Amino acid sequence: MRPGSLSTKLNVHLRETELVGKIVREFGQWHDVPEQTVFLVKLSLDELVTNIVVHSAGQIPCVREIVLRLTTNQHELWAEVEDDGCAFNPLDLPIPDVAAPLQERSPGGLGIHLVRSLMDRVNYKRVGQRNLLVLSKKVTQPSAVELP
Amino acid sequence: MTLESEILPDLTLAKLSGQVDTLTAAELEMKLGDLAEVTKRALLVDCSDLTYINSAGLRVFLIVAKKMETAGGLCAFCSLTPNVRLVFETIGFDRILKLYENRAVALEQIAPPQAQAA
DSSP, X not given: OOOEEEEEEEOSSTTHHHHHHHHHHHHHHHTTOOHHHHHHHHXXXXXXXXXXXXXXXXXXXXXXXXXXXXXXXXXXXXXXXXXXXXXOOGGGSOOOOTTSOGGXXXXXXXXXXXXXXXXXXXXXXXXXXXXXXXXXXXXXSOOSSOOO | OEEEEEEOSSEEEEEEEEEEOXXXXXXXXXXXXXXXXXXXXXXXXXXXXXXXXXXXXXXXXXXXXHHHHHTTXXXXXEOOOHHHHHHHHHTTXXXXXXXXXXXXXXXXXXXXXXXXXX
């Protein structure tokens, strides 16, 4: 991959998840990120931003801004999602029982489970008055752009 | 997201295309739910042109499949792209939902003409 980074602010609205998808796809194109990594990172960020927006609705104070950062080096991609809402660690949400039979499967909790499972690392930190989630995904597929 | 359907004697075929996300999942739930209502035996969702799905869409699949199973029917999925298949496997949907490699295999398994005649 081509090393680089991008930082942008998102409004606190579900419509912004569409923009997140577009940003990840375009960042992926510029930085020669493999197609599957783009898909998985887009999905993970979609789930996390959706969670922040949905949880913000019941919070006082509510989230006013979400900051998204993407960084690549040759072998790894990092994504950060930061918001200024109340302390909320989505990793504390219960893990769904993915081995349960159909009739016992609950439709909740799938999003965070996907993020945890599809990324190599997911960390949550409360930094001052902000929530910070950091994801990373290693890329083994050789890059088309070989840097010296 | 688009959902095109075809109601055949032995099964209902639904071709799902595009992106299913938080914004389109409600529409999918309504359309797929309506198809499940009119389907007697089996509902086959062809995912060959499904380019993206998040947990909101997966939740709809789970709800519809449960509803079909409770009513004595079947909700099956075919032609998943590698990315969508990976997502299904990650949340164990490959174990609880009926998946077929492609539409031909699915039709042969779900509605074989000879089995119907027998």
